[in-house]
Amino acid sequence: MKVNNKILMAIDFGEQSVFAIDYALYFASRNNSEIILIHVIEENKMFKRLFGISSDDSYKKKVEDAMREIADKARAKSNIPVSYMVAVGKPYEEILSAAMDLQPQFIVMGKTEEPSITQKIMGSNTSHIINESMYPVLSVRGNIKIQEIAQGEMNFVVPLDLTKEAAEQITAAIEYGKLFDARIDLLTVVTGDSAAAEVHILTRMHKAKQVIEEAGLRCTTHTVPLTERTVAETIVHYAADRKAEFIIIMTQQELDVIDYFVGSTANDLLNKSEIPILSVIPWGNADETVFNHFVDPLGVLNISKGPHK
Numbered sequence: 001m002k003v004n005n006k007i008l009m010a011i012d013f014g015e016q017s018v019f020a021i022d023y024a025l026y027f028a029s030r031n032n033s034e035i036i037l038i039h040v041i042e043e044n045k046m047f048k049r050l051f052g053i054s055s056d057d058s059y060k061k062k063v064e065d066a067m068r069e070i071a072d073k074a075r076a077k078s079n080i081p082v083s084y085m086v087a088v089g090k091p092y093e094e095i096l097s098a099a100m101d102l103q104p105q106f107i108v109m110g111k112t113e114e115p116s117i118t119q120k121i122m123g124s125n126t127s128h129i130i131n132e133s134m135y136p137v138l139s140v141r142g143n144i145k146i147q148e149i150a151q152g153e154m155n156f157v158v159p160l161d162l163t164k165e166a167a168e169q170i171t172a173a174i175e176y177g178k179l180f181d182a183r184i185d186l187l188t189v190v191t192g193d194s195a196a197a198e199v200h201i202l203t204r205m206h207k208a209k210q211v212i213e214e215a216g217l218r219c220t221t222h223t224v225p226l227t228e229r230t231v232a233e234t235i236v237h238y239a240a241d242r243k244a245e246f247i248i249i250m251t252q253q254e255l256d257v258i259d260y261f262v263g264s265t266a267n268d269l270l271n272k273s274e275i276p277i278l279s280v281i282p283w284g285n286a287d288e289t290v291f292n293h294f295v296d297p298l299g300v301l302n303i304s305k306g307p308h309k
Contacts, residue, residue: 003135005033006104010095010129011070011084012039017110018070020140023276024108025078026150027138030180033105034081035074038098039067040091060086092128099135105179106136106278130251130270130279136172138246142274149243149275153218154182157244157275159189159235160208161265169250170208172280174215176248183218185242189234191226198223232268239275246276 009024011017024035041063067084074082087094099107109126130137158173160166173184186208188201205221212219224234239247251266270277 003105004103005031006102007033007035007106007108008095008099008102008104008135009035009037009108010039010091010110011037011067012091012110013066014110016141019143020108020110021070021074022146023138023140025074025080026146027180028080029078030154031105034083036098036102036104037067037071037074037082037084038095039063039084039086040094041086041088042091060088090125092125092132095125095129096133099133104135106138107133108138108140110140131281134281136176137279139270139277139279141271144274146245150245151243154180155185155242155244156180156182156278157185157187157235157239157242157247159187159247159249160205161188166204166208169248169280170211172250172278173248174212174217176278177212177217178215180245182245183220184212185244186212186219186221187235187238188221188223189226189231190223191231230268231265232272235269236273236275239273244275246278247273248278248280251279251281 007024007028009017009021011021021035021037027033028035041060063086064084067086071082071084074080085098087098095107107129109129126139130139156173156177158169160169176182177184186205188205190198190201201223205223209219209221222238224238226234229237235247247269249266249269266279270279
């Protein structure tokens with residue numbers, strides 16, 4: 001499926017979603033894309049009463065005025081085409097519907113939800129969008145300014161679990177590497193102490209690097225031993241040191257039963273990383289894919305499935 005030069009940016013008027021606009025503007029400037037802002041009005045009479053709004057029409061007008069102001073400010077600071085839309089309904093349903101219509105390069109979500117100590121369940125809207133969108137979702141949290149990590153050559157960190165959907169993740173890395181002329185930084189966190197296992201990992205990492213370079217991209221490979229940090233913390237620390245623009249992960253690798261869940265490592269990354277996370281669902285979770293299926297001449301990435309035809 002061909003994507004358009006559009007970035008869909010969800011706005012909930014929270015501080016984080018407004019802060020994340022700078023990320024959308026930066027990536028749009030790197031690829032001559034336009035940005036479409038979307039806010040979804042939920043039916044909530046109590047919320048409207050709190051703001052002293054007496055009718056649906058007056059509330060929608062206030063929202064449209066606020067969205068117009070945000071779009072105007074974004075255009076003024078960047079000269080990038082920025083438009084907006086306002087929908088009514090369930091946020092995740094309307095955002096997914098807008099994505100299907102617009103076919104964007106990705107969806108940007110300013111993530112403010114924090115999990116409780118006893119659960120690893122993300123906010124339902126964010127989780128639905130990450131798990132159900134065939135278009136990658138860029139989650140932005142924290143307060144790191146894009147100018148602090150965007151220096152010179154673009155660098156995308158791709159933490160690989162070579163036992164899972166490595167081919168799909170490499171395909172996403174190639175597509176987005178080409179889109180932004182970025183270097184791909186392959187990372188594997190080594191959790192065992194077996195010399196034979198490490199040799200196997202290094203061999204496959206080297207061959208994965210060859211696949212990426214044959215696609216015309218620059219690529220580096222790194223292995224990092226797991227020490228006192230968790231896998232997610234190790235990846236976050238590494239990406240911060242590398243000043244990566246974003247980290248590309250696959251979601252729904254470990255738990256497929258309930259839509260509200262993503263794999264535990266992916267979930268930890270989404271909740272802890274202040275480097276933006278680009279989430280891509282496996283091909284098996286979507287009827288179509290936005291990525292082109294590449295040929296793996298080395299046969300090393302365990303391509304057991306491809307895009308649905």
